[in-house]
Amino acid sequence: MKQRMISIIIVGARGRMGTTLIREVMGSDDLTLGACVDRSGGPGIGQDAGRLAGRPDTGVLVTDELKPRRGSVVVDFSLPKATATNVRACVEHGIPLIIGTTGLSEDDDKLLAEAGESIPVVYAANFSVGITLLLQLAGIAAAALGPQWEAELFELHHRFKRDAPSGTALRIGQAVAEASGRKFSEVALTDRSTLGRPRTSEEIGVFGLRGGDSPGEHTLMFLGEGERIELTHRAGDRAIFARGALRAARWAAAQPPGLYDMFDVLGLAE
Template identity: 45%
Template sequence: MTRPIRLAISGASGRMGLALLSLVRDDERFELARAVVSSSSARLGKPVYADVSPLRFGDWSGEGEADVVVDFSGPEGLAAALDRCEAGGAALVTGTTGLSPALEERLAKAAERIAVLRAANFSLGVAVLTRLLREAAAALPGWDLDIVEVHHNRKEDAPSGTALALGHAAAEGRGARLDDLAVYAREGRPGARKAGTIGFAVVRGGDIVGEHQALLMGQGERIELGHRATDRAIFARGALEAAAWIAGRAPGAWSIEDVIATKG
């Protein structure tokens, strides 16, 4: 696009939203059109950048059309962002999780009319890891495979969404469904490991941003594929790369792997 991409951030007062606002401020690819927050947010009505712009945190009413909406809000916020995207033809990039089956179905149908990119993790490094694991799992179908993930002690879900996405990629590489292969706990499962299963191990502690490791184990040898995040800003940077990539794209359901496939 010859002009800057008009960007709206949904969930702008959250941790990811604030990281996005910090980065987009100096990114010449974008023009911030909206910073959307919930009606209960303490930031509602306050300036986004008091020193350089009159833009204020607000809702979806009024002016401020966008080419791309980046959403890290919640199911309710995502539904509102999707309403806006479908009404105006904007592309949607979202990392919101915990969606109901009805909202999942709605997103799938929306991708027939607008460009939609969803990801459990917007790290470009994790996107590469996912692709490598899919290929490795396909090339070594008889090897045992476990996924180990480590996060800070405040993380509530286990396994992480990224670990599950890696598991889905590995199962896909073997032409199967993760639901049929996953083993989330070994307690109460005596005896030898069942061939073809994908195991998960979870560690929680300290302030660890996020670590994921895939172990492929054969007879007399092992492959370890891993990724360590040391800075939460990587997720915001990845989301902005996705926003720049998807601007002007045709309708469809896209992924962060599509973004890295066109790099270089």
């Protein structure tokens, strides 16, 4: 039996993730490009999506209005100010939503939870399959090793990234804290330069490095007496995030309503 093609609607089509998603969909055997949407007034409006992504024309033009169709899945990597409008459009048309937009407010989080009552919503700050597994391993290791092992984390991103440490690094640190019964906000340290004291056993160091063109590298170290464990994930290509989001889209297309994350997609949720 021929596999059903899943129509993907990309919101935020002109962004780096948007153009990467277009290329990944065009190269897929089971996905088709249903529509591409970007902000009103942007220079790419009316342009063919394939040409926008440096590929042959697709016949799909970039528009400034989200009109989801039955049988499609919306993949949204746009801006927080557009989130409410995009979520409501998906709910209205009963369309699954994959959202990787960062910097969402508490109101946006509530809106996603409400949307999950009527449609499948997969929300993640990082759609990398490898990072999702690293988060799982971080919690397992922290719980097994106990308080005698100290946790330190550093990350490297390209020179243009504005926030440091990265949101993913903070999420890894949070996973360590939760697994070991600590509150991350109380034990996280991102700068030791002015402390003038030795390290305490409770603290979790999280530090950001910036330079070059790295899409993202994260290394979590557990340090004990006479031994050290390191868990490292290196992203060599931004496409890994697009592939993870599209894996989530394939999964969500067959799911009941609910608010999910990548742990659900990979079958790692408790």
